[in-house]
Amino acid sequence: MAKVSIRNEIRFILNGSDVVLSSMASDATLLDWLRLDRSLRGTKEGCAEGDCGACTVLVGKLSSSGLVYESVNACIRFLGSLDGTHVVTVEHLRGRPGQLHPVQQAMVDFHGSQCGFCTPGFVMSLYGLWMKSSDPSNEAIEKALQGNLCRCTGYEAIMRAARAISSYGKATKDPLAVERKAITARLEAMRDGARVEIGAGKKRLIVPANVDDFAAVLDKEPGATIVAGSTDVGLWVTKHMRDISPAIFIGDLDGLCTIAEDNGVITIGAGVTYTEAFSMLAKRIPTLGPLFDRIGGEQVRNMGTIGGNIANGSPIGDTPPPLIALGARLTLRKGKKRRTIPLETFFIAYGKQDRLSGEFVEAVHVPVPAKGTKFAVHKITKRRDEDITAALGAFFLTLAKDGTVADVRIAYGGMAATPKRASAVEKALLGKPWTEQTVEAAMAEYAKDFTPLTDMRASAEYRALAARNLLLRFFAETSGTRKPIQVSRHEAA
Numbered sequence: 001m002a003k004v005s006i007r008n009e010i011r012f013i014l015n016g017s018d019v020v021l022s023s024m025a026s027d028a029t030l031l032d033w034l035r036l037d038r039s040l041r042g043t044k045e046g047c048a049e050g051d052c053g054a055c056t057v058l059v060g061k062l063s064s065s066g067l068v069y070e071s072v073n074a075c076i077r078f079l080g081s082l083d084g085t086h087v088v089t090v091e092h093l094r095g096r097p098g099q100l101h102p103v104q105q106a107m108v109d110f111h112g113s114q115c116g117f118c119t120p121g122f123v124m125s126l127y128g129l130w131m132k133s134s135d136p137s138n139e140a141i142e143k144a145l146q147g148n149l150c151r152c153t154g155y156e157a158i159m160r161a162a163r164a165i166s167s168y169g170k171a172t173k174d175p176l177a178v179e180r181k182a183i184t185a186r187l188e189a190m191r192d193g194a195r196v197e198i199g200a201g202k203k204r205l206i207v208p209a210n211v212d213d214f215a216a217v218l219d220k221e222p223g224a225t226i227v228a229g230s231t232d233v234g235l236w237v238t239k240h241m242r243d244i245s246p247a248i249f250i251g252d253l254d255g256l257c258t259i260a261e262d263n264g265v266i267t268i269g270a271g272v273t274y275t276e277a278f279s280m281l282a283k284r285i286p287t288l289g290p291l292f293d294r295i296g297g298e299q300v301r302n303m304g305t306i307g308g309n310i311a312n313g314s315p316i317g318d319t320p321p322p323l324i325a326l327g328a329r330l331t332l333r334k335g336k337k338r339r340t341i342p343l344e345t346f347f348i349a350y351g352k353q354d355r356l357s358g359e360f361v362e363a364v365h366v367p368v369p370a371k372g373t374k375f376a377v378h379k380i381t382k383r384r385d386e387d388i389t390a391a392l393g394a395f396f397l398t399l400a401k402d403g404t405v406a407d408v409r410i411a412y413g414g415m416a417a418t419p420k421r422a423s424a425v426e427k428a429l430l431g432k433p434w435t436e437q438t439v440e441a442a443m444a445e446y447a448k449d450f451t452p453l454t455d456m457r458a459s460a461e462y463r464a465l466a467a468r469n470l471l472l473r474f475f476a477e478t479s480g481t482r483k484p485i486q487v488s489r490h491e492a493a
């Protein structure tokens with residue numbers, strides 16, 4: 001590998017000003033820095049765990065499609081991850097001289113705020129949406145606001161304000177749109193291809209220059225904490241006060257953030273966020289679109305990666321079961337050595353994955369279901385939006401010409417200590433006619449595959465029953481006896 005130069009500072013733009021920081025803790029959050037160091041207190045702390053959206057800011061980054069601004073949760077975004085970005089806080093919103101910004105004016109006129117604590121967060125989420133779409137649908141507005149909670153106004157007034165923003169001004173005339181070229185040039189000038197290292201010894205934070213540099217750094221420092229989107233690691237710090245240093249920040253790393261299809265297999269780099277993966281996956285594997293829409297809120301999807309969702313080994317991560325059902329494979333890398341394994345074998349036991357010291361998840365390879373095959377995934381939660389899975393079932397089925405089951409893969413989350421296949425159920429289905437009778441017989445096999453737990457999300461009995469019934473639902477939807485059942489946001493409310 002070519003020798004990499006090292007820089008001992010991070011550089012980014014905060015609102016209109018260039019920022020250079022050469023000293024910071026690896027666990028310093030953007031929210032604390034904004035409020036305590038910069039006295040920018042418009043950005044609020046509600047939950048400090050990515051749920052309420054009071055801390056929403058926009059982060060602009062250079063991508064293959066140019067400068068893109070996304071809403072993020074400043075409470076769980078680490079300062080060290082901001083190198084080469086443009087951070088925009090609510091203080092930067094500007095209207096015509098002497099006037100409020102269109103988003104703010106709409107919120108005032110449509111009574112979108114009472115106590116005001118959540119308001120800057122809503123304003124920033126709506127601002128991010130308005131820049132992408134000046135006439136968004138109700139669904140798009142609701143999606144953009146999934147990660148913003150308001151305890152007093154109620155959402156109808158905010159929805160009305162959101163629909164009216166464009167009557168107060170044009171998104172193309174907004175300062176961020178007008179200054180796009182200049183900001184892009186400033187961000188490009190910050191790119192020097194260097195590795196960033198701040199602090200000394202075990203307290204260091206490192207932003208590798210690219211994926212090869214990451215592999216080399218981790219090989220030397222295998223005990224370091226890998227931080228991708230920080231939507232899990234952020235909570236280790238804000239909720240559990242865990243020491244994450246030395247930390248290696250890999251969000252936006254060159255060589256880790258591409259998604260591409262080759263020969264019917266989609267390869268997703270471990271640094272690809274849910275938002276970045278959405279358009280290709282929802283187009284090529286449409287069943288995944290509605291699932292992705294229910295992972296966290298928009299801010300979490302803008303930061304969180306599929307690689308992080310796999311690497312954390314959580315039994316309730318939403319992407320492993322459908323990817324296992326699709327027959328995905330995982331590439332792990334240590335230094336220059338790579339190995340590719342079936343995704344399901346990565347999960348060994350609770351908190352234990354097949355990952356060697358100094359090894360990292362580089363990419364996941366997902367076969368696009370062939371024509372005529374059937375694939376479904378169902379997530380069960382108490383709340384439709386922004387809720388963690390109680391149980392999730394994913395089903396992949398190929399029928400032979402005579403109507404018998406030629407191939408079947410069923411995987412669940414929330415039913416065991418790891419994401420897990422329902423092997424006994426699959427065995428009971430294989431080679432049998434795809435009929436209600438076969439399915440009902442197979443449902444009796446669930447007890448061999450799973451002994452679910454009772455916890456705050458669901459009882460063991462509920463999980464066991466729901467898991468069995470999801471198979472029946474899959475049968476009903478795929479055999480044409482019932483239309484696919486999809487509950488809309490309005491029906492769920």
Ligand SMILES: Cc1cc2nc3c(=O)[nH]c(=O)nc-3n(C[C@H](O)[C@H](O)[C@H](O)COP(=O)(O)OP(=O)(O)OC[C@H]3O[C@@H](n4cnc5c(N)ncnc54)[C@H](O)[C@@H]3O)c2cc1C
Pocket residue numbers: 049050051225226227228229230231232233234270271294295296297300303304305306307308309310311312316317318319359360361362386387388389
């Ligand atoms: C409000 C909120 C809502 C959420 N809702 C959902 C939800 O609905 N469904 C769901 O599944 N999850 C949810 N999550 C959890 C989280 O968003 C996901 O697990 C996410 O995919 C984690 O990705 P990340 O990039 O943020 O990982 P990080 O937090 O950066 O890292 C997670 C773990 O993976 C490791 N890691 C990251 N990348 C690699 C790599 N390339 N190689 C090796 N190790 C690596 C880290 O060291 C860490 O152990 C939610 C989180 C929040 C805060």
Ligand code: FES
Pocket residue numbers: 044045046047048049050051052053054055056073074075076
């Ligand atoms: S403070 Fe609640 S999401 Fe950040």
Ligand code: FES
Pocket residue numbers: 112113114115116117118119149150151152153
């Ligand atoms: S206005 Fe009070 S929390 Fe939303």
